[in-house]
Amino acid sequence: MLEEAEVGASLFSQQEWDTPPLSTLTTTLANKPEAVPPSDLANQPLQTRRHNLPTLTTRLIGRGWTAHRLQQLIGRDDIRLITLIGTGGSGKTRLALSVAREQISAFEQGVWFVPLAGVNNPALVPVSILQALDIPSPPGFAPSRSLITYLEQKQLLLILDNFEQVGGATEVIEEILAAAPGVKILITSRVALRMYEEHAFSVPPLDVPDPAVSLVPNELLHYGAVQLFVERAQAVKPDFALTEANAATITRICARVDGLPLALELAAARIRILPPSSLLGRLEQARLTILTGGAKNLPGRHHTLRNAITWSYDLLSPLEQRWFCRLGIFIGSWSLEAAEALMQEMVGEDQEVVSAVDMLEQLADNSLIVQIPYDYGLARFTMLETLREYALEQLDKHDNVTCLRNWHACYYLRKAETGEQALRGPQQLVWLARLSADRDNFRAALEWSLQRAKDGLKINTLPRPDRPQDQQSVAGSRILSSKGRARTDLQAHEFHLRLAAALRPYWEWQGYLTEARHWLASALALPVADDAGETLLAARAKALSEAARLSSLENNQERAKELVEESIVLWQRLDDPEGLAGALLHRAWVALATSDYETGRAACQEGLDQLAHTDAPWLRAQLLFYLGAAAGFMGEFRRMEALYGQSLELFEQLGDISATADVLKDHGAMLILESRFADSIRLLSKSLELCYRIQQKQYLTTGLCWLSIAAGLHGKPDETQATLYSAQIKGAVEVLMGSIGLNSWAETHPFIQAVEQYIRSRIDEESWEAARNVGRSLTIEQIMDLVRTIGEGL
Known part of the structure; x- marks a missing residue:
């Protein structure tokens, strides 16, 4: 038998050969090993x-x-x-x-x-x-x-x-x-x-296509995860095929199981009785429950994904097991600083002092977390979603999950409010990267706080008497800066309002306007009790003002006016000059978008008066900026130039590249009114280069809108080519607006429409549409090449 199996006699030890039953075979064993x-x-x-x-x-x-x-x-x-x-x-x-x-x-x-x-x-x-x-x-x-x-x-x-x-x-x-x-x-x-x-x-998981990107079956089969799933599914159901109809579902299945070969094989085995859509639904409810079975001739640890993870989990020490589970509280990825903050918060819960670096290194060595590269030298870590589900299962058995979720939410509120301030200064690109990296964690904190708010609960954190009170200020409110810092018993209603409002600038910068509207709407839909405290009212006033900004960007100016005027009333009641000035700024924005220039100018001036005794240079620069816009719309071009200059100087001193690009953009747009088309193109091109460098999608899109008009009116190198340039940029703008959820007021303004129609009339309709379709197909890099071509032709 040993010879037939092509294995040697040493398969058994000498002691095994010398004891029954193997010892009874010695007379027929020709190759018994000798010493x-x-x-x-x-x-x-x-x-x-x-x-x-x-x-x-x-x-x-x-x-x-x-x-x-x-x-x-x-x-x-x-x-x-x-x-x-x-x-x-x-x-x-x-x-x-x-x-x-x-x-x-x-x-x-x-x-x-x-x-x-x-x-x-x-x-x-x-x-x-x-x-x-x-x-x-x-x-x-x-x-x-x-x-x-x-x-x-x-x-x-x-x-x-x-x-x-x-x-x-x-x-x-x-x-x-x-x-x-x-x-x-x-x-x-x-x-x-x-x-x-x-x-x-x-050995990473297999590559998985992005579920957000629509690919045809032949393209999907270039991805290892899809290949493996389809091949294993065909092994149990020979007529199974990847089709246009099920391609998106299979992509989501592969992403849902993290591209893990074992998980893909276990999932594919279920195709015998479950169609892809049903399989996906069950995976979204509970991955580890459905990922069971497997081939009978596989080791037991490969019969379920839970067994495979338990094999790794059992290799950890009890302390490592606790921290593996606690890290499951983070969504997507987390920073080293976040892990350190969590471990400091949990001092007293464990007998042993924990070093975040050592613990993360140990868990990474055990293949339970992964360090991922990120810009600006930020150390970040992540956990496969299948592992995270297991970690949360164990956490629910052995730890206070509610307490950890509350801590998680408070940590990311502090980060969001710090980031809101930082996006106004020289570290804005670093903080843009930090906020982007934690987008999933912010969403989780918003979802948790919204549910707690609906239940009338608080966001309580672990008591830490040795922790100094957080001294960070909250942008746009004296009350929130002095009394609204993250506490150990923050009302979930106030929390949700503050977090949604703090993230609005980030969402707008990145072009996530639809998401911003969703969360601010959910926050403002929460009922306010008659005895609400001033910090809750301040949080609501700020959220109203930020929501007005978003409604104005949606070109719903009536709704924007309602929101911002409610905000103004609340700020006046609370006697918060900085909050009131911010609301007046947004009121001016609505007024300018509806050609109510006197109201816009008055709102800006009142806002500046509110800041007379307040140190708020960024907000002051914004009010000067919009006061300049009001002057320009009213034909006061010299005053406009002076106000834009003052605003630009303040923003440059603060190191705010985004606001600098915004001023250059609007100044360039205003020069169109003076028929200074070449100067307009120069400023717009400069603004667009800044926006492209810092990935400011909202300003980039609106800047291109104005460049389309300036280039068309400039008529260089000739009227026909200038009109074709205008059409191409117009097409690009339409795509960008759709992708970020922007609906500019300029799109419905009668004067702007008349100017665009004049430019369009200089060539035949077929040529205009062809050029616009070319623009719709351009990548952002190709759009910027077109911008540079127009600028070089001045």
Whole structure:
């Protein structure tokens, strides 16, 4: 039987051969191992076989580049120990076996696979390797000594699979590397060995298409996750196919399971009885519950995704387990600073002092979290959603989830309000990146606070008497700056209003106007009690003002006027000069958009009067800016120039590039009224370059709107070409407006419409439409090239 199975007698130990029932077979066993002194082992050849790799019954999918890179590493003379590291179910073993098969001829004594999943004692690792090599270990000699002696003169590749639970065997690895220069070792593990000689090689999930991008089936099959899912689904349901009808659903299924090969295979197995839409619905409700089953000949840990994760979870210490679960409270990704803040908050909950850096490093070594690169040197970490679901399951059993969610919400309120201020100064690009990175966490905090507010609850955090009171100011309100700092018992209603209002500038900057309207509407829909305190009323007044800004950008000026006037009444009642000045600014914006220039000028002037005894240079610059716009609309161009100059000087002193671009944009637009088209194009082009550099999508879109008019009226290099330029930019603007949810007041203004019709009339309708369609197809980079072409033609 052993001969038929092509395995040696050393499959069993000498003690097993000497005891029943194997001892009864000795009369027919021709190749019973004899005791061979270690000194003779080095000269003992391997069997004629060059490997013991199990036969692969399925092809390797989606690992082309990864496999090629691993082949290169194995071929390097300076690398002898490679550890494939990845979470459970990421396909480490499958990758190792596929690559190893290509390496058989590269090693004189071949390639040898050593499965260690069933080994829990590090001392048994040398025995397992000897058994895989079919080399007997003589009685009375240590297996490690026999192994080292045998390997000294050999040239082979050892694959040690599932090494994570025998990490104490690293001493054996060191001895092999030191004594056998011809031996290379490829290890698969969920945990990094952290040896000096180790070359860690991360095995990520398969690539997954972005569910937000619509792709046809042939394009989707370029993604490894989709390939694997479709192929495994066809194995259980031969008539299954990727079609136009189910493409989007399958894309979402692949994203929902994080592109993990094991999860994809378990999900695909369900296609036998569940259509893709039903499978997706169940995955969205509870991934770990539906991802069960699997092939009967797979290890038990691969029969469910929960088993695979539990295998990794059980390798952690109790303290590491607690912090793995607590980190599940973050959504998407989180910063090192956020993890440190959470660990400081939980002091007293654990007996041991926790270093955030050490804990994150340990969890990353165990393939449970991943460090991700980010701009501006920000260290960030993430957790696969399947792992996060498991972490929250465990958290719900062992920790106070409500307390942690409250902490999470308060942390991100402080971050949002700090970011609102920072977006007005020299660090605005750094903070734009920080806010963008935490977009999912902000959404989670908004959802949590909205639900708590509907239930009439508070956002309570852990009591920390040793923590100094947060001294940050809140933009746009004296009351919120002095009395509304994040407390340990903040009303969820106030919280939700403040968070939605603080994020409005970020949402507008990034072009997320639809999302901004949704959250501010949900905040303002909450009923206000008659006995509401002044901080709640201040939070509502600010939210009303910010919502007015958004309604005006939607060109719903009547609604904007209602919102901002309610805000003004509240600020006057609260006697908050800074809040009132901000609301008056937005009132002026509505007035200018409806050609009510006297009201706009009066609102700006009143706002400046409110700031007479307040240190608010940014808000003062904004009021001067819109006061200049009112002067320009009223034909007072000299005054307009002076006011724009004062505003621009203040913004430049503050380091606010976004506001600087806004002033240049509006100044350029105003020059159209003076027929100074070349000067208008210069200022608009300068503004657009700034907007492009800082990714200010709202100002970029409105700036292009004005450039379309200025270029058309300028008539350079000739009227026909200038009109075609205008049409192309017009098409680009239409696409951009749709993508960010903007509906500019200029689109319905009678004067602007008349000017656009005049430009359009200079060429035939067919040429105009053709040029506009070209503009609709341009990328943002191509749009900027067109802007530069127009600017160079002045």
